[in-house]
């Protein structure tokens with residue numbers, strides 16, 4: 063078993079890096095706060111006798127040798143970056159439980175056949191740089207390292223510059239690190255486990271995701287003198303589009319979701335009819351065909367609104383991640399581990415994207431979920447119990463032992 | 469007659485201060501660019517033999533003596549600040565035509581009975597600091613100087629700090645400057661004169677204005693895992709409110725208008741359901757009762773949306789300016805001047821707020837409009853012809869002579 067109390071203490075300790083007054087964490091990827099927690103993680107891994115290295119996109123790998131060094135390591139972990147209004151568990155639990163697995167094995171003097179590897183993937187959240195799960199996508203070959211290094215945040219800073227600013231542009235070539243299997247522990251970020259009284263979610267796959275960038279170009283004009291019918295108001299067009307996106311998601315209920323998470327008026331002023339609005343759209347469903355149908359419906363809505371309101375709506379798909387099935391053997395190992403520990407469990411599909419979803423294209427991968435309060439995530443009030451975190455770490459430890467000694 | 473060619477040259481010359489690539493001006497009140505155009509204006513006035521002073525809110529007054537110094541000066545002018553996406557004429561025309569009146573009288577060696585005063589009012593636009601027409605409102609006694617000095621822009625800078633930063637916090641007490649009458653030349657900022665082929669609008673009054681600050685508080689949650697019906701999405705609530713405001717204005721067509729000019733998500737992120745949105749509302753109509761009816765309808769819409777979507781909508785009225793009738797004698801003087809010059813003209817109500825609307829509470833005041841292209845204003849493409857600007861300056865000059873020598 064993992065040491066649940068020690069795991070909990072590290073969760074509280076690292077929550078100080080970017081901690082907010084409301085009890086959450088604002089630790090955007092490659093920010094100074096992200097640099098601080100990375101330094102902490104490196105030192106903790108070294109103190110546990112692990113060999114730490116960093117790849118060209120800043121991902122941290124910490125290796126524990128196995129008896130058979132010809133075997134590929136069994137890897138586990140998640141991410142230490144957060145949303146601007148993030149909580150203490152999203153990503154953090156998976157990395158710190160990985161560290162705890164290493165520490166607990168050390169305490170018990172247990173050697174494994176295969177080596178073990180705990181990983182902290184760069185920019186899982188996708189809030190500062192799009193898309194989300196960026197480094198694991200590059201690892202899996204979806205993007206080249208140079209493509210990722212050139213991506214810019216809203217302030218115009220590139221990933222390359224941000225890596226250099228905190229000293230985390232490593233030398234290891236992305237995607238060259240050998241991995242035999244990948245297991246990720248994470249909070250569910252949804253309401254199902256809590257509602258059904260289950261401690262462990264055995265994750266069978268992740269739903270599909272599309273991200274769009276949108277720009278509406280109307281015409282700035284005077285708020286006091288422009289008659290309502292003559293206006294080409296970009297914010298009213300966005301309003302109709304946002305409500306259309308909600309309707310389109312509800313049409314594919316209960317599985318589909320659609321979200322406009324960012325929307326900004328260019329040069330806003332109280333007495334100017336908004337002329338230009340930039341926005342983002344996040345669309346998800348477990349079925350590929352539903353993603354297609356929703357993309358079509360969104361385009362149709364944009365066309366109808368722009369024709370009626372005499373303005374332009376440009377909608378560009380910047381990312382599409384197909385639904386991912388996890389590896390049945392890893393899923394079975396997780397299930398068997400949860401059963402052996404006696405935890406109430408159920409099979410589940412992930413609503414969020416995760417690094418494991420990218421890894422799955424290249425290596426056998428699956429995930430372990432634990433409940434979070436009211437299913438709330440991407441919120442400073444995100445919460446999970448010490449007991450559930452410990453249960454998740456125990457299932458992770460048992461699964462890793464099964465895979466490493468098989 | 470005024471020298472229309474010289475007037476046009478000063479319009480082009482000062483358009484360099486804050487000039488944008490698209491041919492507009494971005495010269496927010498009390499910015500460095502505003503400081504530059506103020507310096508230019510002070511020097512030009514001094515070169516024309518005028519005595520320039522500055523009051524405690526930065527308003528510039530340039531006096532030309534009259535034969536009878538016991539008479540209160542006849543004042544005219546407007547403002548040199550612009551919107552972030554402003555044009556070359558809004559406000560600028562009135563101040564520079566005022567300077568041109570002084571220069572033309574000098575050229576012709578004409579003395580007037582009453583002294584003349586050209587004024588550049590601070591913060592007419594209201595884009596950086598609310599409300600609009602701030603300094604003229606303080607002059608008229610609607611606010612104390614200290615109330616205005618304490619107002620903050622979005623970055624938290626106070627009016628006092630902004631005045632000090634550009635060296636325009638004068639010593640003259642606000643509202644003490646004697647003014648016998650006030651005449652403001654301005655582009656119409658609406659489509660009526662152009663559509664009817666009139667060169668001069670004889671402005672009989674200004675419509676009423678209300679400004680609101682709004683905050684919607686929902687709940688941030690994960691874009692991938694939060695089922696649509698469980699969301700408390702602040703942007704969807706804003707979308708419904710914006711469309712309700714449009715319907716409410718159309719219900720009072722054709723006179724009423726309503727505009728959401730600013731709207732910002734707090735801590736926006738692509739994969740976070742927006743939890744908090746701040747926005748502004750601008751509502752106008754020439755009748756006081758319609759303003760009341762619209763305020764009630766907006767509150768009802770906010771209550772209905774917030775109850776249905778389980779979030780809070782706080783709507784605070786931060787400004788109300790009643791409809792303003794201008795002084796019939798000044799209106800008649802403008803009408804007679806336009807007639808004597810042979811310009812096609814019509815009576816008109818201003819859709820925009822103007823410093824003259826504030827002055828009207830304290831001194832006899834009225835306005836002269838000239839057409840602008842397509843009725844477009846608060847846009848970088850705002851445009852007026854050299855001929856119409858010269859015609860407006862001529863009517864201003866004749867009106868001023870009538871009033872100063874009466």
Ligand SMILES: NC(=O)NCCC(=O)O
Nearest residue numbers: 186187194414415692739
């Ligand atoms: N786990 C998680 O919140 N990942 C962020 C990427 C996503 O939006 O699903």
Ligand SMILES: NC(=O)NCCC(=O)O
Nearest residue numbers: 286333592593600820821
């Ligand atoms: N003239 C003008 O555009 N004034 C700004 C104040 C308003 O919004 O009406």
